[in-house]
Amino acid sequence: MDKALLHKKLPRETADKLAITVMEYCELLAGYTQTQGQMDRRYLTPEHKRTNNKIALLAQESHLHTWQDQAGNQWVRLQANQETNQRIILGSHTDTVPNGGKYDGILGVVAPLVLLKHFADNGVCFDFHVDVVGFGDEEGTRFGATLLGSSAISGKWKSKWRELVDENGVTLAQAMHSFGLDVSKVSEAQIDSNHVLAYLELHIEQGPVLEEKNLPISAVNGIAGARRFAITLEGKAGHAGTVPMGSRQDSLVAASQWIVELNKAAQNTITDEYPVLATVGKLEVYPGGVNVIPGSVGLSLDVRSINDSARDTFITDKLERLECLANAHGLRIELEETHTAQAVSCDTSFTEAMTEVVGLLTGTPLALSSGAGHDAMVLAEIVPTTMLFMRCEGGISHNPKESICTEDVSVSLSALTMFINEKVVI
Structure with a gap:
C-alpha cells in the first residue's frame, strides 16, 4: 500500500x-x-x-x-x-x-x-x-x-x-x-x-x-433551529346561503390571508444574512361542509433559520399579525408550541x-x-x-x-x- x-x-x-x-x-x-x-x-x-x-x-x-x-x-x-x-x-x-x-x-x-x-x-x-x-x-x-x-x-x-x-x-x-x-x-x-x-x-x-x-x-x-406550533382559529360556522358576507366569522378566510402573508414575508428574507423558512404543512377545516362557513381551522406552523434570533423575531411578528387578523374577523386564537430546537x-x-x-x-x-x-x-x-x-x-x-x-x-x-x-x- x-x-x-x-x-x-x-x-x-x-x-x-x-x-x-x-x-x-x-x-x-x-x-x-x-x-x-x-x-x-x-x-x-x-x-x-x-x-x-x-x-x-x-x-x-x-x-x-x-x-x-x-x-x-x-x-x-x-x-x-x-x-x-x-x-x-x-x-x-x-x-x-x-x-x-x-x-x-x-x-x-x-x-x-x-x-x-x-x-x-x-x-x-x-x-x-x-x-x-x-x-x-x-x-x-x-x-x-x-x-x-x-x-x-x-x-x-x-x-x-x-x-x-x-x-x-x-x-x-x-x-x-x-x-x-x-x-x-x-x-x-x-x-x-x-x-x-x-x-x-x-x-x-x-x-x-x-x-x-x-x-x-x-x-x-x-x-437550522426549528420551532413548531399548533394553531387553532375559532370563528362561527353558518349556512353558506343565509349568513351575509359582512356578518361572517370565517376562520378559513383569515387563515388563508395569513398563510399568503407568511409565505411572502419568508420569501423577502432570501437575501438576508440569515434567511427564514416558514411552512404551513397541515390545515384542518371544521366542519368541512361544502355549504357551511368554516367555523374552525387548525393549522401547523414550522419556522427555521440558522440564526435563532432571526427566526424568533420573524415568529413574533407573524403571530402578532395573526392576532390582528383574528380580531378583524372576530376569531379566537389557540396557540401551542409543539417543538423547539436551537x-x-x-x-x-x-x-x-x-x-x-x-x-x-x-x-x-x-x-x-x-x-x-x-x-x-x-x-x-x-x-x-x-x-x-x-x-x-x-x-x-x-x-x-x-x-x-x-x-x-x-x-x-x-x-x-x-x-x-x-x-x-x-
Missing part, C-alpha cells in the same frame, strides 16, 4: 471502485424493510437488528472491531496503531421514514464503512481510532421522539422515553427488551467526549442547491478544513447550511462536529425517488479521506 495515501486524496481509480461498493451496500441494506415494496426500517424492529448484524458482518470481513451499544447503535472500529483513547467518529442513521429512500442516513454509515474496510485491507491505520456509528433512530417514526441513538451516546437520553408507545401499543422499554437490550442500561452507551477528536457526518443534501450549482459535495456550516453551528476550524477539502476536489470551496435536523445536532453539543453534503437528484429525500450517482460518492470518499488524513491529524 502506498503510504502517501495518508497525505492526499484517494487515487481516482480506487475511489471509483469503492464508490461502486458503497452503492451495492446501500442496495443490499435497502432489502431490510418491514413493509414490502417500500423502504421502511424503524428503530428496534427485526429489520433494524438485521441491518446492524449485516454491517457487523461486512466489517468483520476486513477484521474490523464491531459492537452494538445499549441503545441499539451499531459501531465499527479501525484500531489505532498505538495505545490510545483518542478517536474520531463518522456516522449517520440507519432508520428511515415510512416509504422513504435508500440513501438518507444509511449513506453516511456505509460510505465510511467501505473506507475503513479499504484501510484495513491495505494495512493503513492512524494514531487514533477511526469509528463508524450507525445510529438506530434519528427519524423518530416509531416512537415519536427523534435522535434517540445520538442522544444516548451524548448523555442526553431522557428516562421518560422508556414509556413512549408505538402505533401497536408497544412501549420503547418493551421494544428494547425484544431487541435484546435493557432500557435500564442505556447510560452505558454514553461516550467520553474528552477522547473524541471530531464527529463527521456525510449526508445527502436533501435540497437542490448542489444540483443547481452542478457540484457533487459541499461543507456544512450549521444546522440552531447548531458546526465547529469553525473543521468546517473551514472541510470547505478547503471541497475546494481542492471541486474547484469551489462551498459551505451550506442544513434546514433539516441531523444526529450532528446532538453530537455538536459535546464534541467538535462537522458535516459533508452530497448532491441528490432533484433535492428529493424521504421519498422512494431518492437518487444519487456513483461519481459523487467517489468524490465524497476522497473528501472523507483527505479530512481524516490531513485535517484531523493536524
Whole structure:
C-alpha cells in the first residue's frame, strides 16, 4: 500500500471502485424493510437488528472491531496503531421514514464503512481510532421522539422515553427488551467526549442547491433551529346561503390571508444574512361542509433559520399579525408550541478544513447550511462536529425517488479521506 495515501486524496481509480461498493451496500441494506415494496426500517424492529448484524458482518470481513451499544447503535472500529483513547467518529442513521429512500442516513454509515474496510485491507491505520456509528433512530417514526441513538451516546437520553408507545401499543422499554437490550442500561452507551477528536457526518443534501450549482459535495456550516406550533382559529360556522358576507366569522378566510402573508414575508428574507423558512404543512377545516362557513381551522406552523434570533423575531411578528387578523374577523386564537430546537453551528476550524477539502476536489470551496435536523445536532453539543453534503437528484429525500450517482460518492470518499488524513491529524 502506498503510504502517501495518508497525505492526499484517494487515487481516482480506487475511489471509483469503492464508490461502486458503497452503492451495492446501500442496495443490499435497502432489502431490510418491514413493509414490502417500500423502504421502511424503524428503530428496534427485526429489520433494524438485521441491518446492524449485516454491517457487523461486512466489517468483520476486513477484521474490523464491531459492537452494538445499549441503545441499539451499531459501531465499527479501525484500531489505532498505538495505545490510545483518542478517536474520531463518522456516522449517520440507519432508520428511515415510512416509504422513504435508500440513501438518507444509511449513506453516511456505509460510505465510511467501505473506507475503513479499504484501510484495513491495505494495512493503513492512524494514531487514533477511526469509528463508524450507525445510529438506530434519528427519524423518530416509531416512537415519536427523534435522535434517540445520538442522544444516548451524548448523555442526553431522557428516562421518560422508556414509556413512549408505538402505533401497536408497544412501549420503547418493551421494544428494547425484544431487541435484546435493557432500557435500564442505556447510560452505558454514553461516550467520553474528552477522547473524541471530531464527529463527521456525510449526508445527502436533501435540497437542490448542489444540483443547481452542478457540484457533487459541499461543507456544512450549521444546522437550522426549528420551532413548531399548533394553531387553532375559532370563528362561527353558518349556512353558506343565509349568513351575509359582512356578518361572517370565517376562520378559513383569515387563515388563508395569513398563510399568503407568511409565505411572502419568508420569501423577502432570501437575501438576508440569515434567511427564514416558514411552512404551513397541515390545515384542518371544521366542519368541512361544502355549504357551511368554516367555523374552525387548525393549522401547523414550522419556522427555521440558522440564526435563532432571526427566526424568533420573524415568529413574533407573524403571530402578532395573526392576532390582528383574528380580531378583524372576530376569531379566537389557540396557540401551542409543539417543538423547539436551537440552531447548531458546526465547529469553525473543521468546517473551514472541510470547505478547503471541497475546494481542492471541486474547484469551489462551498459551505451550506442544513434546514433539516441531523444526529450532528446532538453530537455538536459535546464534541467538535462537522458535516459533508452530497448532491441528490432533484433535492428529493424521504421519498422512494431518492437518487444519487456513483461519481459523487467517489468524490465524497476522497473528501472523507483527505479530512481524516490531513485535517484531523493536524
